[in-house]
Amino acid sequence: MAEKILAHKNLVVRHSKLELMEHWAIAISGLILLLTGIFELPVAKRYYIITVPGLGWTADFITSLYLHYAAALVFSAVGIFHLVYHGLRGEKGLLPQKGDAAASITVIKSFIGLGKEPPMHKYLPEQRLAYAGMAFIILMLILSGLVKTYKNIYAPDMSHTVLLWATWIHNIGFILFFLAFLAHMAAIALRPNWPMVRGIFTGKVRLDYARHRHSLWLDEIEQKKNIPEAVPDEMAAPEKSDAPTAEPPELKQETEQPIGEKLEDKISATENEEKPPQTEA
Template structure:
């Protein structure tokens, strides 16, 4: 049992820290709440009889949806500010876009579809950094226009109708962009090559061999920094091999 535990630890690499997972899931839940309640402000749910479904009547209540919308907005603003401050304080810019990401994203997607050779990747694939930029800019657009929409409700603040019109239009565009971004983000996992990354957003860990072969640049950095070692992996593999040999021997003895 001890050998199995040691082997499990050595065969996994921490890719997403607890902080990263907190930021990811807080953002996801805040955005989902904002989309659901935002659509209720239009009001789509009443128009298309969604509110007649069991337990869905609250979706047509303006005062409930607006309060939940503000709650989602507070969560999003907090986690966005936290993420930026934390990233710069720790100088963790792995997910930030880099020059040439668009070209490299094309090469990666082409390789996945044609079973060709992908370019060597760092901790994050180029396409993931591009997606981060797209979703990040969309969220910034939502936050800025959302704050302006809130400002119009402050007593003594008088905003022009032209500003409010364009601000609302941009807010709606931002909503459409973020929905598109979420669909694209989830659709990426329809590709088999991306699926081993999924456990990382729940447990934080992903398969070591996957990292070694698909994220070779990051793997090399981990080796150079001494955070992992090839000898520990070989030892874990030997333990696994010895355990299998003993199991086979015991089976044959019967």
């Protein structure tokens, strides 16, 4: 993750560039799938969509079908990449947690002044629930779409029952995906969520907003920042030994006496040797 506090800019990095690419690839390809899925029905001529400049192709079933396949390829590939990549990295911030339903109700009540919103992590509880719901809808669309594509390309004589089930699941998934898209847009339109719109385009949100609403998330970032990094073995300081270390011997400096003093010392020593011992009376 690229989460980082930029205090000098009053910003905090919420999403990495890779996450932004994933989001917009899913969003754009999903929108194309919605539109081309509608255009495969006989609605373009009926509702004069073909009269709109640049949309004359919408009445051509084959063109709409090929565009649908191309968008489905991007949609499926990015969805699988998202699942595998973030799963291997152990990123679970968007997975639903215990108590998210009750916490979502508390958050929604706070929007209309009924109570106060509690401190939040990086993602709101309703975001985690929406993520799980969207993941289920996308799984429905991909699996049923693969069955329908296999029938169109390789098995035109597929069992009618299997094809009927796949078609119904795909159609229901289409409706649910459209409703989820509207709910996503409605959530962004709520005033408390406006500061998050910036993060969808730049990956960053205001630091003061994050401290106010996502204080638990900022605490996690600051705790990670304060953890000291491991020092490589070769850079580590040598261990101190308890054994006493031998100190270098001190050099004894002999002071030389003058020659005259040396002669006097020798004479006095000789006189002491020649003097007979005195007996006590």
